[in-house]
Amino acid sequence: MNRRRFLVASAAAVAGGADVLAAGCGGSGERTVLRLVTGEKGGPYQALGDRFAAELRRGGFTVSVVPTNASVQNLAMLADGRADLGFALADSADRAVRVEHRRVDALARMYMNHVHLVVRADSPVARVSDLAGRPVSLGADGSGTAVTAERVLAVARLARPARVVRYGLDRSIQALVKGEIAAAFWSGGVPTPALTALSRRVRIRLVPLDERLVGELRRAYGPVYDPAAIPARAYGEDEPVETVSTASYLMCRVNLPRDVAYRVTERLFTSRDRLEAPEAPGGRLDRRFAIGTGAVPLHPGAARYYRSVYG
DSSP, X not given: OOHXXXXXXXXXXXXXXXXXXXXXXXXXXXXXXXXXXXXXXXXXXXXXHHHHHHHHHHTTOEEEEEOOSXXXXXXXXXXXXXXXXXXXXXXHHHHXXXXXXXXXXXXXXXXXXXEEEEEETTOSOOSGGGGTTSEEEOOOTTOHHHHHHHHHHHHHXXXXXXXXXXXXXXXXXXXXXXXXXXXXXXXXXXXXXHHHHHHHHSOEEEOOOOHHHHHHHHHHHOTTOEEEEEOTTSSSOSSOEEEEEEEXXXXXXXXXXXXXXXXXXXXXXXTHHHHOOOOSTTOSOOHHHHTOOTTSOBOHHHHHHHHHHHO
């Protein structure tokens, strides 16, 4: 469905009905309280969440920022009402809606994340198939990185299973430095500051994830993956490295009041230049692509904002 058809169709969903009150939103003069779930230390969601919270506060909201293991945990907290706003990778959000039937909405497609398969520069691992039988960190439990990594290994059809562990970014880095794991997955913007810092301690290398693998992912799991390249010199590499990309969404609970969802979405775009979304090809927040959330429904309040922009 193209943008105009979608926005016209969504008008009916927005029309009529009174919004429920947000937590902490009461009489005149009171500020709406929002619980924003972000991500783990050193990752882009934590930094972006802190900046977005500051912008929301300037817009009249009271915001509580809750660090998490990111996408999967965030989606669970939004679905059961423990959070109001949160970030999630597109593949995790797609699975939550289509497979797990969780009731969550999107406010915007924000920017593209790039999958990093990181090894030490002297590692014998040159391609995904070389992970067979080796210890590999998929990312933290409850993270979108782990969802994507599991799928990469599944479509790679290794000769024998990798010996997987589930470490967050900081622990994965420590394990790589100590030689406890052969490789670590990470999904984030380019460059990810924690990996930049790692590249200054030890020489690292990114293992390519080629277009054939991206095609296998799309066939198995749908169009939430695209081919991409991590630019040369991002972490000391001489050439660009082929990889997989998937979008990040700003998500919300389905019963977030429509006027609140409208104002949050509006604030996202009015503060776009100050948010400094992670730098990567396709990274700039753009209204033309923000509604492209696939199977994940846009919240009616967000749809009203986009209709107000497009006319």
